[in-house]
Amino acid sequence: MFQYTFHWRPILNALPDMLSGAWVTIQIAVLSMLIGTIAGVLLALARQSSNKILSGFATAWVEGARNTPALFQVYMVYFGLGSLGIHLDSYPSLLIGIAFNNAGYLAETFRGGLRAVPPTQMRAARSLGMSAPKAFVYVVLPQMFRIVFHPMTNQMVWAVLMTSLGVVVGLNTDLTGITQELNVKTFRTFEYFAAAAVIYYLISKVITLTARLIAWRVFRY
Amino acid sequence: MIEIRDVHKSFGQLEVVKGVSMSVAKGEVVSVIGGSGSGKSTLLMCINGLEPIQKGNIHVDGIDVHARGTDLNKLRRRIGIVFQQWNAFPHLSVIENVMLAPRKVLGLKRSEAEAIAEQRLKHVGLGEKLKVYPSQLSGGQQQRMAIARALAMSPDYMLFDEVTSALDPQLVGEVLETMRMLSSEGMTMIVVTHEIAFAREVSNRVAFFHSGRIREIGPPEQVIGSPQQAETITFLQSVL
Amino acid sequence: MFETSLIWNDLWFMIQGAGTSLAITFWAVLGGTVLGIALGLARSVAPWWINAPLGAVLDVLRSVPLLIQFVLANSLKSIVGISWSPFLIACAVLALYTAAYCTEIVRGGILAVPKTTRRAARSLGMSYRQDMVEVVFPIALRVALPNWIGLTLGVMKDTSLVLWIGIIELLRSSQIVITRTQEPLLVLMIVGAFYFLMSFPIARLGARLEKRWREND
Numbered sequence: 216m217f218q219y220t221f222h223w224r225p226i227l228n229a230l231p232d233m234l235s236g237a238w239v240t241i242q243i244a245v246l247s248m249l250i251g252t253i254a255g256v257l258l259a260l261a262r263q264s265s266n267k268i269l270s271g272f273a274t275a276w277v278e279g280a281r282n283t284p285a286l287f288q289v290y291m292v293y294f295g296l297g298s299l300g301i302h303l304d305s306y307p308s309l310l311i312g313i314a315f316n317n318a319g320y321l322a323e324t325f326r327g328g329l330r331a332v333p334p335t336q337m338r339a340a341r342s343l344g345m346s347a348p349k350a351f352v353y354v355v356l357p358q359m360f361r362i363v364f365h366p367m368t369n370q371m372v373w374a375v376l377m378t379s380l381g382v383v384v385g386l387n388t389d390l391t392g393i394t395q396e397l398n399v400k401t402f403r404t405f406e407y408f409a410a411a412a413v414i415y416y417l418i419s420k421v422i423t424l425t426a427r428l429i430a431w432r433v434f435r436y
Numbered sequence: 437m438i439e440i441r442d443v444h445k446s447f448g449q450l451e452v453v454k455g456v457s458m459s460v461a462k463g464e465v466v467s468v469i470g471g472s473g474s475g476k477s478t479l480l481m482c483i484n485g486l487e488p489i490q491k492g493n494i495h496v497d498g499i500d501v502h503a504r505g506t507d508l509n510k511l512r513r514r515i516g517i518v519f520q521q522w523n524a525f526p527h528l529s530v531i532e533n534v535m536l537a538p539r540k541v542l543g544l545k546r547s548e549a550e551a552i553a554e555q556r557l558k559h560v561g562l563g564e565k566l567k568v569y570p571s572q573l574s575g576g577q578q579q580r581m582a583i584a585r586a587l588a589m590s591p592d593y594m595l596f597d598e599v600t601s602a603l604d605p606q607l608v609g610e611v612l613e614t615m616r617m618l619s620s621e622g623m624t625m626i627v628v629t630h631e632i633a634f635a636r637e638v639s640n641r642v643a644f645f646h647s648g649r650i651r652e653i654g655p656p657e658q659v660i661g662s663p664q665q666a667e668t669i670t671f672l673q674s675v676l
Numbered sequence: 677m678f679e680t681s682l683i684w685n686d687l688w689f690m691i692q693g694a695g696t697s698l699a700i701t702f703w704a705v706l707g708g709t710v711l712g713i714a715l716g717l718a719r720s721v722a723p724w725w726i727n728a729p730l731g732a733v734l735d736v737l738r739s740v741p742l743l744i745q746f747v748l749a750n751s752l753k754s755i756v757g758i759s760w761s762p763f764l765i766a767c768a769v770l771a772l773y774t775a776a777y778c779t780e781i782v783r784g785g786i787l788a789v790p791k792t793t794r795r796a797a798r799s800l801g802m803s804y805r806q807d808m809v810e811v812v813f814p815i816a817l818r819v820a821l822p823n824w825i826g827l828t829l830g831v832m833k834d835t836s837l838v839l840w841i842g843i844i845e846l847l848r849s850s851q852i853v854i855t856r857t858q859e860p861l862l863v864l865m866i867v868g869a870f871y872f873l874m875s876f877p878i879a880r881l882g883a884r885l886e887k888r889w890r891e892n893d
Binding site for chain 3: 278279284285286287294296298299372376377379382391394405409411412416419
């Protein structure tokens with residue numbers, strides 16, 4: 216048919232390197248989700264605040280994260296902050312960029328989730344003598360996380376996909392970065408990137424399955 | 437002792453409590469009856485500071501509930517409240533529901549809180565349901581769990597806000613039985629209720645609320661047995 | 677005020693880049709929506725042995741980074757030996773990607789129509805066709821449209837990735853300007869404002885629609 220033979224050997228040879236890249240990819244995604252979740256909760260709370268400066272800051276973050284491309288946000292950290300004298304490597308730039316993006320989307324998700332927890336729960340907790348922060352942490356938050364668990368899983372998959380943007384700012388240790396290095400050395404573009412695609416697909420499937428397992432274990436009520 | 441003096445409470449333009457005064461002594465059971473919207477439930481929320489008031493004051497053991505410097509969290513440890521909608525914490529098992537406040541508010545160790553919770557749950561007849569989640573309980577059982585949850589803080593006062601109104605008729609009895617037991621143990625209680633027979637049986641005094649005011653207050657034989665006010669008579673005729 | 681070497685030519689260059697971004701968005705959303713409606717309708721009626729493999733393929737498109745999909749499509753082009761421009765490749769890949777999401781949005785909209793509602797329509801003597809046109813589509817549209825708006829905005833933002841296969845869209849054009857002016861923060865802020873203006877008003881419109889329709893339910 217076409218004058219092209221698919222070579223398996225380079226893929227096999229490169230597999231250990233690519234898998235170690237996949238590990239870096241997962242690391243960045245998990246870290247960005249952790250930061251994004253904490254920041255997202257704080258942003259969701261800040262948006263409800265009566266303090267104009269606080270809620271304005273949160274709104275600006277959320278709308279900025281949701282209405283510009285993730286790649287733009289990574290650029291902002293990598294190139295933009297340089298103008299302010301902050302020079303970051305590609306790894307932290309990517310991590311901060313994705314965490315910023317995650318936080319913005321998660322904040323909106325959390326806002327909806329918080330609204331779905333009946334206000335009487337807060338009231339019941341306060342009536343037992345719990346302070347507002349304690350009641351929030353022990354009574355409201357756990358219930359919110361159940362409501363938003365599915366969208367959070369989706370965000371986690373997106374976080375993995377977003378890590379591929381690192382290559383554009385010169386990251387060469389994650390899955391896409393390593394694939395690109397191999398590609399530049401050997402020009403077996405299709406083989407390497409097809410292999411990378413398969414690995415990304417498997418990672419996102421593992422995330423989905425793990426999430427299902429966690430939900431089944433944790434949310435028994 | 438709970439002392440309520442000329443309390444006014446509004447939601448926006450709507451004044452629901454219009455100058456209520458009454459006091460409840462230690463060991464006393466006072467029932468509050470009256471039509472829906474008469475302001476009786478709102479008054480309960482004001483007693484433990486869940487709702488602010490616009491005028492008057494409420495003292496619990498000499499502490500002004502709505503004064504600026506009052507530590508409401510500390511005060512609420514001594515005032516248990518049970519709601520009409522039992523408000524179980526759905527993400528916690530029955531025993532965890534009861535343990536939460538002793539652990540997080542009183543700072544008890546897990547084992548200590550567990551012992552208290554188990555004791556209170558057995559007391560209300562839920563000793564077999566410790567590890568179960570609230571969604572697997574009937575409404576009556578959830579309401580008894582809510583009572584145990586409030587009791588776990590060893591309160592001096594218990595407030596009951598129409599605790600049987602949302603229950604299926606066949607489940608009302610078990611909750612009333614639990615409350616009867618508490619009153620026989622000498623617990624100080626304010627019971628907002630529609631169960632007139634129950635109010636008559638357990639209360640030292642009954643207060644009849646009508647459009648934000650107390651119309652009649654006194655021993656049950658008097659208020660329920662031989663009411664003086666026209667509104668009380670009409671109300672009692674409508675519910676009996 | 678402040679000194680800048682940014683000139684009107686640079687700005688015009690970036691506006692052209694934004695035009696490219698919007699053009700790619702337009703074609704990708706157009707193609708993806710047509711394909712997505714067809715596949716979504718098919719998925720809501722097809723037997724499982726068509727549904728399962730079709731769903732799996734679409735799932736792959738949603739689970740592999742777009743960047744990788746662009747590179748793969750670009751290299752597939754040279755393998756197969758067709759001479760599509762990068763612009764065409766970009767539109768095609770994004771259209772497939774859009775279709776993968778649009779299919780689920782359409783299917784979700786149709787499945788959101790309760791069976792009882794459809795039975796009621798048929799019991800009034802409506803034909804299958806009338807049931808679809810008069811009952812199912814209007815209800816499904818209300819569920820699907822806000823999601824579709826979200827998808828369109830997502831695709832618009834994802835066009836920034838096509839810079840990797842050598843297309844000068846908005847973000848790439850800004851990089852070229854930065855190389856000349858050496859003022860990354862200023863230029864990027866302008867780019868951010870461009871994206872924001874292209875996205876935010878439509879996002880608000882979508883949120884308003886969603887809210888209004890939910891309140892009417």
